[in-house]
Amino acid sequence: MKDFKHAIVLGGFSLVFGIMLAVTGSLTASAIVDRAMEDRLNSLAQVLPANLHDNNPVKDAVSLKNAEGKEIIVYRAMKEGKVTGVAYEVQGSGYGGSIKLMMGIDLEGRLLGVRVTSHKETPGLGDRMEEKKGDWILRFTGLSLGNPPIEKWKVKKDGGQFDQFAGATITPRAVVGAVRGGMEFFASNKTQMMEMK
């Protein structure tokens, strides 16, 4: 009989807190989806200038496969129904794990901007690629696959034209490589990005 009482107590508490969690979950669910959309739009706004589009790039996104067969969601900026620029996330392999970058490209293949969205690089060394910790990442804006030429899309240590930062080579190398890969992805999928519905 005593065991029965414990079961009732534990079961009762589980039931009550389960119901409370379910209620909280359903009350907050739609607001959380909205907030996630706002966050996405905010990070897209940094690489897709507002004057390029009159649509919601998240709603007009398409999914394409890159050279390795990985799905990439391409957010499309559109003006009067025509694609004016695209943005998508690319990944590089840094010192502390994968570095995720959001990059925007216009129709001529020029970079509208690159921003780090998440990384695990060493604080004080590799994190200087963050926009709030330095202007290194802003140097990509305006560049394209021909400018500089493809063989110069490397850090200086590897014979390219991009500065590494003091004490960190792996991080900039990963970022430059990821951005170059992203530009090549654009070059080989441009028509699909423009025309897919």
Next chain:
Amino acid sequence: MATEYNRIIKDGLWGNNAVLNMFLGLCPAMAVTTSATNGLGLGLATLAVLCTSSVLVAILRNLITKEVRIPVYILIVASMVTMVDLSMNAWVHELYKVLGIFIALIVVNCIVLARLESFASKESVTASLVDGLSVGIGFTMSLVVIGGLREIMGQGTLFADASLLLGPAFKFLEMRILPPDSGMLMMILPPGGFLVVAHLVVLKRLIDARAGKNEPVAAPHPA
């Protein structure tokens, strides 16, 4: 009665300080205290959960049978943390973006469970609230001191980004102590956490010994 509350407050803040005496919650404490602001964030979030769950357990203490108390405490703490997490994400999203990473860490923080088990399950609601507040504030103070020391030595700043956590009114807290790029990077990395905590423990024991106090009331348990 008054002296009893005095003792609870004194123990929570100093005598039985969560980090420096009880060595509880060291895992989130070390991981997060790379800056004073981060320490403050985790401290305040823990304080909130500690108080609410202490009060809840004190109210329900006669309903919870001894045999199933631990699973019930875990249930209460995890549910409170999840509800706070969801509500903050939905309704105070800006604050959530700063504090969000700390909230999930509280579930695994054994200070909360330890206070529920050793205090709130036996004492009145008011006493449990006072205990939750004092232990929580003691924890917050230690984290801010650890974070502040690591930040000054590692980055040369103090309370950097405090205005992101507390609002623009607290911009005055953000200070630069040493010139840029002169910090010792190691202090921000994990070894710095161990070094600072160890030195603070020594310092606290020295102060206690000077003051002629005896050993802390509870024997320290490794976390």
